[in-house]
Structures are given as C-alpha cells and as structure tokens.
Amino acid sequence: MDARARRDAGRRPLDSLGPGKDPKLESSHTGVGHSTLIEPAAAPGASPAQIEAVYRSRYPEFLRVARAILGDVEAAHDAVQEGVARALRARSGFRGTGPLDAWVWRAVVNAARTARRPAPALRDVSDAPAGPAPEMDELRTAVAALPERQRLAVFLRHYADLDYAAIAETLEIAPGTVGATLSAAYASLRTSLEEADR
Numbered sequence: 001m002d003a004r005a006r007r008d009a010g011r012r013p014l015d016s017l018g019p020g021k022d023p024k025l026e027s028s029h030t031g032v033g034h035s036t037l038i039e040p041a042a043a044p045g046a047s048p049a050q051i052e053a054v055y056r057s058r059y060p061e062f063l064r065v066a067r068a069i070l071g072d073v074e075a076a077h078d079a080v081q082e083g084v085a086r087a088l089r090a091r092s093g094f095r096g097t098g099p100l101d102a103w104v105w106r107a108v109v110n111a112a113r114t115a116r117r118p119a120p121a122l123r124d125v126s127d128a129p130a131g132p133a134p135e136m137d138e139l140r141t142a143v144a145a146l147p148e149r150q151r152l153a154v155f156l157r158h159y160a161d162l163d164y165a166a167i168a169e170t171l172e173i174a175p176g177t178v179g180a181t182l183s184a185a186y187a188s189l190r191t192s193l194e195e196a197d198r
Helices: 003-009 023-030 032-042 048-070 073-089 100-115 134-144 148-159 164-171 175-197
Strands: none
Touching (some): 048 073, 048 100, 048 148, 073 100, 100 148, 100 164, 134 148, 134 175, 148 164, 164 175
C-alpha cells in the first residue's frame, strides 16, 4: 500500500460516523445537537443569590405595597416573606422573559392578595405621623374602593415606583393595559374626590 492509500485508510468520512457518534459534528448537520449542547448554559431559572439580591434591594418597596394591600404592617411583613419564599421555591420557573425583580414582585403581590382579609381598609402607607389631613382619608378611601387591578397598578406605580413594563410583568398584563388601567384609576379617583368635596 503506498503512502496515499495508507493515509486515506486512516481517515473515515464524516458520514460514516452516523448519528449520535459526535454531537459537535451532528449539531452542524441537524441543528438538534447544537441546542442540546448549549442548553445548560442558557437554561432558565434564577439562583437563590439573585432572588436574595432583589429582596434586599426592594424590601422597603415590597413592604409598602404589601402594607397598602393588607392595611397592616405585621401582615405585610409576613406577605413579603411568603412571597419571597414562593419565589425561591419556584425559581426554576423563571424564564428570563422579563426582569427578575418584576417576577419577584408578582410573587409578593400574589402573597399579599392571598393574605388579604375581605374588604380591607387601606391604612396610611407613608412614614408620615399619625393624624393625617381629612383629604388624605378621602384619598385612601377612594383608592381602597378601586377595582383590584386599578388599585394594584396605583400601588405599584406610586408606592413602588415601578415603570409600566415592570407593572405589566408583575400583574401579567400587556404594557398598554397598564396605561389604560392607571388612566381609569385616576379618572375614578378624580370623580370620587370631586364628589367628596361637594
């Protein structure tokens, strides 16, 4: 056998490997192996450390919104803890289609909604001293009377300072719906406050 025949005999054509013999080569032909190879690096989910970082940075806002929903500071603390615990348990379900903090917000808001007593009374959620002006009582009463989605959108926009995209992610609604929801809430609040002034 001459040198060329020996060299060719030592080589095997790519087709002779067959499927599954070399995933790198298979991926270049089928496209299936490639996604399998990169899936672990691109797998969705959030780490406990990432969720903890959101919890630490957002805790005051979480507490304000939970307190606004529940009307009680102790219940609000419990709801925030429960919401973050739920987020930790479900962390593999985070798909990365939106910001992680909005995903944790959803867990906290849902925990507060679950814990809410029937017909909650909206309490003072600011750090202002006791004895608010009558106008503030009227505003709280008007906000408490809003439909749930409008009330939550107002809380998330003004107590948590979330943008429309984060509110949409938290409430699982379209971003355009956030604007419409807030507009309806503001119109309702204006009407309620005007009627209270008469």
